[in-house]
Amino acid sequence: MSTAVKPAAPAPKAAKAAPEAPRPPMTPPPRPTLASHLRALDWGHLGIVAASLGIGVLLWHIVTAINLNFFINFENVPSPAKVFMAFIGHIQTSIFWTHIGVSMRRILISFSIATALGIGIGLMMGRSKIARAFIMPYIEVVRPIPAVAWIPLAILMWPTEESSIIYITFLGALFPIVLNTLHGVQQTPEVLVRAAQSLGASRTAVFTQVVIPAALPSIAAGLAIGMGVSWFSLLAGEIISGQYGIGYFTWDAYSLINYQDIVVGMLVIGFLGTGSTAAVRLMTRPMLAWQKRTR
């Protein structure tokens, strides 16, 4: 035999002496307490956030103080101090809290319905090709319609103003939840499905034990996006109809040419939207604990 063959490997005794090390040891996380949460906060990061917001408010103050009018006109924009004073004034009135409470209630109802229906429809579409082919055209056509465009029809269709606002808000949250759930189901690694099948899992067991857990990260992302979009839609609904709600408050301030209140309303919406999205993230986090320890 003239072909060069690599010599048979000598027995690597050394292999036995080098036991495989597991990845860095992980201690099971202790139960979080307020103190541990405070300690866990990244103060450096928070410092940058605070500095960024501080600079933003400062710039806002400067452009309004000098009445900057260079292409963009700041002459009628209220200063941060004025807005802050207006805000302090409002939080002492009960009507302001009613506006906020009504908006939050609408979000809660719409978002809950959208979550239940959206995940259900998404899972169904992910599981059955027929369901996907049947439902997808509606999603494609209805999804791009902006919430504002729904207002006239919603008012005509639904018995009360309240239900039409909730309907519009619900639609906003629905699509991101459906599409992310569907995406998550479709992303399930085939090898995990096969592994479960060879372990004796039935179709139902594969779905509940493999497909749904695999889709959870994507579902959680869909819920967070859905929450953001539901605020957009809520405001569209509240601006045109209704007597309460933070969107109504903002629109009303515009009608009355009350500049400070417009900005108060805008900022409250911004913070409520951020806060509720963060709440969704916080609530979905326990389901994704395995992912966190993975990284």
Place this chain on the structure above:
Amino acid sequence: MLDVLKFKSPTKDTGKGKGRIDVNDVVIRFGKGADTHLAVDKTEVTIEAGEFVCILGPSGCGKSTLLNAIAGYVKPSEGAVTVDGDTVQKPGPDRGMVFQQYSLLPWKTVYENVAFGPKMAGHSRTESGSIANTFLELVGLKKFGDRYPAELSGGMQQRVGIARALANYPSVLLMDEPFGALDAQTRLMMQESLLEIWRKFGTTVVFVTHDVDEAVFLADRVLIMSAAPGRIIEDVRIDLPRPRSTDMASTPEYVKARQFCLDIIKAESRKAFENQNT
């Protein structure tokens, strides 16, 4: 020390004589019409109960496809696969599967992964748990039960994969290049420990690999497949004594067996290479 009797299923007869595989004139084609691609050409082979058989062949020769047919993921276009006389229709717990890629459920702990099969088989929580612990002990990972798979090294994950497949007391263990992604040293250790597990457990093993050394070291028989379309062109009996250890790699018998397989494989690989170039 582990009690070998513990590896006998409490409910199933997994004694000697179970796990005979008959591949009867199996042909596997993929695609339809003009795009038909012949993956496995007429293949006829019998694997005896308790045998350790390696299927060796160049990449893309259809050896994994043949294994998938035994597992029940792929339906043969012609012929049939039977295990102990029963025709394979779909994947099932009597044929444990270990994959090349990591296939543990990442959201379940190591312990939950191994207990998954017994649970699906209808064992109670406590029974499933004790089976899981038995098999984690067998692969030396009992301490790591409450970890998530991603916290373990590649070799450890594959050991969990083996424990998980065995926890169903399968009559056949199917392994699709299970050590392909591991580094050379871990791979050697895994091969030795697989033989040790097999000696205790006594199940039939069908092990797919493209590594000649691995095949010769592990197997009672090496089935060498041709380049695509795959069919078994040589059935080599490896008569090296057992238990085997990596020290044997330099004995004349080993070197001879290895060279024999290597020559066939090389001729086949060259053919495959030339086919790709035409």
